[in-house]
Amino acid sequence: MDRITSQHQPGVRAERIYNGMPARELGSEGWHKPWSGGNGGNCLEAMKLDDGRIAVRQSTDPDGPALIYTTDEMTAFIEGAKAGVADFLLS
Numbered sequence: 001m002d003r004i005t006s007q008h009q010p011g012v013r014a015e016r017i018y019n020g021m022p023a024r025e026l027g028s029e030g031w032h033k034p035w036s037g038g039n040g041g042n043c044l045e046a047m048k049l050d051d052g053r054i055a056v057r058q059s060t061d062p063d064g065p066a067l068i069y070t071t072d073e074m075t076a077f078i079e080g081a082k083a084g085v086a087d088f089l090l091s
Helices: 071-082
Strands: 003-005 016-018 044-048 054-058 067-069
Antiparallel strands (some): 003 016, 044 054
């Protein structure tokens, strides 16, 4: 696992932020639901970290793993989704 030392993130207890870390270690403040559908609130939550990376967790499992993405990775995903590149996931 790639462990990267975090800059100070308010409310974050973790000394290192890494992909797959328990999301609870990132704290409970700063998580947002960027979108939510008619799925009863089961959606993703995202948090922008001080170093520019984005943490993502499952809203129904806030203590589960956090996936950590760079800004470039998240930009590529969002732009690809908007362009229809991920439509195959819905069919």
